[in-house]
Amino acid sequence: xxxxxxxxxxxxxxxxxxxxxxxxxxxxxxxxxxxxxxxxxxxxxxxxxxxxxxxxxxxxxxxxxxxxxxxxxxxxxxxxxxxxxxxxxxxxxxxxxxxxxxxxxxxxxxxxxxxxxxxxxxxxxxxxxxxxxxxxxxxxxxxxxxxxxxxxxxxxxxxxxxxxxxxxxxxxxxxxxxxxxxxxxxxxxxxxxxxxxxxxxxxxxxxxxxxxxxxxxxxxxxxxxxxxxxxxxxxxxxxxxxxxxxxxxxxxxxxxxxxxxxxxxxxxxxxxxxxxxxxxxxxxxxxxxxxxxxxxxxxxxxxxxxxxxxxxxxxxxxxxxxxxxxxxxxxxxxxxxxxxxxxxxxxxxxxxxxxxxxxxxxxxxxxxxxxxxxxxxxxxxxxxxxxxxxxxxxxxxxxxxxxxxxxxxxxxxxxxxxxxxxxxxxxxxxxxxxxxxxxxxxxxxxxxxxxxxxxxxxxxxxxxxxxxxxxxxxxxxxxxxxxxxxxxxxxxxxxxxxxxxxxxxxxxxxxxxxxxxxxxxxxxxxxxxxxxxxxxxxxxxxxxxxxxxxxxxxxxxxxx
Numbered sequence: 001x002x003x004x005x006x007x008x009x010x011x012x013x014x015x016x017x018x019x020x021x022x023x024x025x026x027x028x029x030x031x032x033x034x035x036x037x038x039x040x041x042x043x044x045x046x047x048x049x050x051x052x053x054x055x056x057x058x059x060x061x062x063x064x065x066x067x068x069x070x071x072x073x074x075x076x077x078x079x080x081x082x083x084x085x086x087x088x089x090x091x092x093x094x095x096x097x098x099x100x101x102x103x104x105x106x107x108x109x110x111x112x113x114x115x116x117x118x119x120x121x122x123x124x125x126x127x128x129x130x131x132x133x134x135x136x137x138x139x140x141x142x143x144x145x146x147x148x149x150x151x152x153x154x155x156x157x158x159x160x161x162x163x164x165x166x167x168x169x170x171x172x173x174x175x176x177x178x179x180x181x182x183x184x185x186x187x188x189x190x191x192x193x194x195x196x197x198x199x200x201x202x203x204x205x206x207x208x209x210x211x212x213x214x215x216x217x218x219x220x221x222x223x224x225x226x227x228x229x230x231x232x233x234x235x236x237x238x239x240x241x242x243x244x245x246x247x248x249x250x251x252x253x254x255x256x257x258x259x260x261x262x263x264x265x266x267x268x269x270x271x272x273x274x275x276x277x278x279x280x281x282x283x284x285x286x287x288x289x290x291x292x293x294x295x296x297x298x299x300x301x302x303x304x305x306x307x308x309x310x311x312x313x314x315x316x317x318x319x320x321x322x323x324x325x326x327x328x329x330x331x332x333x334x335x336x337x338x339x340x341x342x343x344x345x346x347x348x349x350x351x352x353x354x355x356x357x358x359x360x361x362x363x364x365x366x367x368x369x370x371x372x373x374x375x376x377x378x379x380x381x382x383x384x385x386x387x388x389x390x391x392x393x394x395x396x397x398x399x400x401x402x403x404x405x406x407x408x409x410x411x412x413x414x415x416x417x418x419x420x421x422x423x424x425x426x427x428x429x430x431x432x433x434x435x436x437x438x439x440x441x442x443x444x445x446x447x448x449x450x451x452x453x454x455x456x457x458x459x460x461x462x463x464x465x466x467x468x469x470x471x472x473x474x475x476x477x478x479x480x481x482x483x484x485x486x487x488x489x490x491x492x493x494x495x496x497x498x499x500x501x502x503x504x505x506x507x508x509x510x511x512x513x514x515x516x517x518x519x520x521x522x523x524x525x526x527x528x529x530x531x532x533x534x535x536x537x538x539x540x541x542x543x544x545x546x547x548x549x550x551x552x553x554x555x556x557x558x559x560x
Contacts, residue, residue, distance in 0.1 A: 067113030073458035227519030304338035
């Protein structure tokens with residue numbers, strides 16, 4: 001079934017007025033390469049703005065007749081007509097001829113696109129029609145339990161009070177004590193129930209957010225569909241919910257031991273009902289080779305105490321080792337058991353602002369005081385990049401480039417990112433302003449750093465500490481989207497990492513968690529219950545290595 005036919009038959013969206021993405025006129029055309037709506041007046045300017053791209057502009061009503069062909073992240077002059085099933089990424093003819101996908105299963109990109117469109121349609125239907133209603137009814141059931149518990153306890157208190165009156169003043173003190181016990185238990189039980197209600201309401205909100213996000217994704221027909229990751233199993237298994245057995249009172253009268261013999265008050269007991277799976281009418285038709293699922297509950301596989309009072313940075317060297325640094329003049333290479341394998345002192349004798357490991361395994365670190373980037377190779381330290389502005393962070397990209405974040409501390413705290421390439425680390429790109437010559441980064445706030453990472457599709461992901469936001473820029477440094485957290489909580493992004501499947505991971509210091517986003521910058525999962533998370537990195541097996549401010553290194557499995 002073609003993507004457009006499946007779209008029309010399975011899900012009906014509200015017919016909103018669709019406008020040109022570049023102005024406020026009504027839409028007439030659609031650029032399949034860039035995934036944006038265009039009016040007739042803007043079409044020429046759009047093509048001339050990036051003439052190196054092979055724009056594919058069609059009438060808007062034809063946008064669903066064929067799949068979009070994204071620009072190749074490795075070869076900027078090529079569009080992707082094929083898809084590598086093993087690497088789960090779109091590829092162009094040059095990618096194939098380079099033999100980097102030798103012996104991999106290669107298919108036409110249109111077949112993958114149509115499969116993914118149909119998969120998103122079916123998953124959105126399951127979320128909207130099956131899973132969301134199941135979650136919506138649970139808070140109502142729990143509210144009923146609150147009322148029943150209150151009524152039961154009210155009746156119990158009345159019975160005990162009447163019984164106390166029968167025994168006159170000599171037992172009144174004991175009766176009052178039992179009443180107080182009941183009220184204390186009731187307060188705690190109701191608090192537990194309401195917390196349980198809030199939990200299910202929050203999850204219901206996440207489901208509705210996912211439904212809306214999927215609908216918007218399908219309406220846009222954007223290339224972000226390639227990066228879609230399944231989330232239905234995360235919600236399919238409904239967590240256990242709390243239930244209570246109300247307390248009861250047993251009369252035992254013994255005037256010799258008045259308090260003990262008035263009666264016995266049982267303690268209310270709470271029990272969790274079993275988890276269960278919401279039955280779906282059909283299996284979702286996505287081939288497993290196109291994605292790896294995130295675990296519903298990430299697992300901490302290792303926790304290591306490091307010899308640092310404060311830890312800030314980490315960069316993986318392999319699946320077994322990583323470099324760490326903190327508020328100290330040293331950088332330490334450790335394995336996953338916490339064994340110290342090597343210690344390097346900074347040339348400046350002060351702590352470093354950032355570390356990163358190159359594709360060849362060399363360590364780079366930032367000397368902000370000397371305004372340079374140093375490389376540690378075979379135990380020797382050498383400056384490879386010198387900057388006019390104060391360097392604050394460094395990132396080695398999958399393509400072998402080096403991204404350096406820097407701050408002009410002499411002029412209103414301006415920020416920029418510079419890209420260096422090749423063996424001589426030649427300056428290739430400078431990222432500071434948007435197309436309207438306005439600063440991309442917030443200059444207002446207490447922080448003097450921004451943190452970068454590059455995704456597999458060439459997107460540049462930047463944590464703007466002052467703005468409390470994650471910026472996602474395309475390879476040409478054009479802003480694609482901004483992520484500012486969820487559910488009204490203040491987002492405090494610190495460090496950014498990406499994995500082999502295009503996920504963007506962001507440590508959130510204030511909320512003690514790591515946000516996992518898809519390539520489009522939409523939240524797909526959280527790693528919670530951390531303590532002041534700082535630097536993060538992902539190893540070759542997609543395990544998250546994370547350091548907490550207070551000196552702990554944790555390794556977390558978050559993907560199947």
